[in-house]
């Protein structure tokens with residue numbers, strides 16, 4: 001029987017924050033769909049662990065240390081990916097941080113750090129990959145926002161909500177600018193997903209309470225975000241751009 005070509009075969013992807021959680025699941029799903037994946041994370045050891053999992057599945061990958069909030073670090077990431085794979089077709093801006101601090105107690109440093117990682121980071125990554133995508137007249141950019149960006153965060157503080165709402169604005173502005181180059185830019189907006197970020201910032205009582213309030217009575221799974229990202233990166237999603245797509249078990253319906 002003829003082997004079917006996988007839908008992202010020949011594509012090269014960057015996933016930031018791919019050392020664990022949603023980013024790792026996205027990297028695995030993109031690799032299963034045939035893409036070569038640069039696993040970028042501020043923690044190189046965890047990026048290497050994800051790359052090792054991909055290696056065991058015989059998927060081409062590259063572990064890269066990056067701080068998405070630093071322009072020079074992001075530029076070095078783009079160079080490393082082009083050196084390794086010769087192209088960049090897909091960028092998933094997933095790296096992010098979340099703090100629960102309330103406004104009157106947020107130190108300016110924590111505010112700025114959250115905005116730099118969650119909003120400036122995706123801007124820098126988009127800026128760094130655009131020349132390559134424009135040259136090939138093809139690209140798929142997916143920004144991992146949150147229900148927080150669509151409404152208000154269940155857990156996070158004002159800095160988290162502001163950064164994720166800003167990311168939706170960046171998504172729309174970038175989508176409008178680059179559509180003529182065959183590049184789509186979309187955002188996914190997860191609800192509460194079962195990762196270290198969710199577990200480390202809540203008590204188990206709180207989690208049980210949240211789950212009881214969701215129409216679909218469980219946390220989301222990182223792999224479910226991965227499946228949505230793969231769809232947005234596929235040919236089937238060529239007419240979707242500038243969109244913010246909810247994936248939250250019905251927790252937020254707008």
Ligand SMILES: NC(=O)c1ccc[n+]([C@@H]2O[C@H](COP(=O)([O-])OP(=O)(O)OC[C@H]3O[C@@H](n4cnc5c(N)ncnc54)[C@H](O)[C@@H]3O)[C@@H](O)[C@H]2O)c1
Pocket residue numbers: 016017018019020021022023040041042043046066067068069094095096097098117144145146147189190191192193194195196197198
């Ligand atoms: N877990 C949830 O419930 C949830 C819900 C909505 C949105 N999100 C978003 O999904 C994304 C991933 O979340 P997660 O739950 O997997 O989080 P996580 O904390 O488990 O993983 C985040 C990853 O990002 C990396 N990272 C942090 N700062 C970085 C930086 N400056 N440069 C590069 N990498 C950096 C971390 O090392 C880590 O590997 C985040 O943007 C988060 O805001 C998560």
